Amino acid sequence: DGGITQSPKYLFRKEGQNVTLSCEQNLNHDAMYWYRQDPGQGLRLIYYSQIVNDFQKGDIAEGYSVSREKKESFPLTVTSAQKNPTAFYLCASSRTGTAYGYTFGSGTRLTVV
Amino acid sequence: AQSVAQPEDQVNVAEGNPLTVKCTYSVSGNPYLFWYVQYPNRGLQFLLKYITGDNLVKGSYGFEAEFNKSQTSFHLKKPSALVSDSALYFCAVRENTGFQKLVFGTGTRLLVSP
Numbered sequence: 001d002g003g004i005t006q007s008p009k010y011l012f013r014k015e016g017q018n019v020t021l022s023c024e025q026n027l028n029h030d031a032m033y034w035y036r037q038d039p040g041q042g043l044r045l046i047y048y049s050q051i052v053n054d055f056q057k058g059d060i061a062e063g064y065s066v067s068r069e070k071k072e073s074f075p076l077t078v079t080s081a082q083k084n085p086t087a088f089y090l091c092a093s094s095r096t097g098t099a100y101g102y103t104f105g106s107g108t109r110l111t112v113v
Numbered sequence: 114a115q116s117v118a119q120p121e122d123q124v125n126v127a128e129g130n131p132l133t134v135k136c137t138y139s140v141s142g143n144p145y146l147f148w149y150v151q152y153p154n155r156g157l158q159f160l161l162k163y164i165t166g167d168n169l170v171k172g173s174y175g176f177e178a179e180f181n182k183s184q185t186s187f188h189l190k191k192p193s194a195l196v197s198d199s200a201l202y203f204c205a206v207r208e209n210t211g212f213q214k215l216v217f218g219t220g221t222r223l224l225v226s227p
Contacts, residue, residue, distance in 0.1 A: 006156075041220075043203070096213065098145045104149075104157040
């Protein structure tokens with residue numbers, strides 16, 4: 001079955017550590033996205049990418065970094081510069097074009113301990 | 114710039130009653146509108162979309178949405194609510210310039226009581 005996989009489901013980070021969240025899709029989608037969601041809140045865009053080796057900052061990119069070395073993969077690194085990283089992180093992918101919606105992964109819950 | 118507004122943070126409805134979750138949009142040109150549902154600790158799931166054609170769009174789990182161009186609205190509806198419909202609902206509109214990202218509303222929490 002085609003889909004988008006995020007791992008791990010739960011992640012614990014000590015203060016001062018970098019952590020990387022994985023996002024892989026086998027839908028042959030060109031575009032991929034990372035969102036942050038705080039409890040009971042909406043989605044905030046961190047980074048997005050339309051093609052390999054190219055990505056753009058979203059609304060809250062500070063303290064995060066991404067790479068897009070393969071079409072299928074769009075990992076997100078939460079750096080030590082992100083002062084409040086505890087949140088639910090969602091990855092999504094889509095075909096390009098206005099008629100298409102997004103397919104979301106099941107999310108990674110990151111907690112700073 | 115494209116945007117959507119979900120004016121209600123929460124909607125409460127009794128099981129078996131009809132439900133409506135409101136969404137209004139602001140776009141230049143033709144709107145491409147979407148509804149998603151999110152259950153606790155899960156990703157968003159696609160419910161339905163309006164691209165063109167009939168103003169009444171039918172989607173998953175018995176949901177439908179009515180596109181109203183004059184009122185710039187795209188309200189989500191269901192004739193008879195279930196307790197299992199309790200979740201967070203997001204309306205979204207596609208940008209029709211630049212990267213053509215989805216712009217999401219702030220979400221509406223639906224609580225269906227037994």
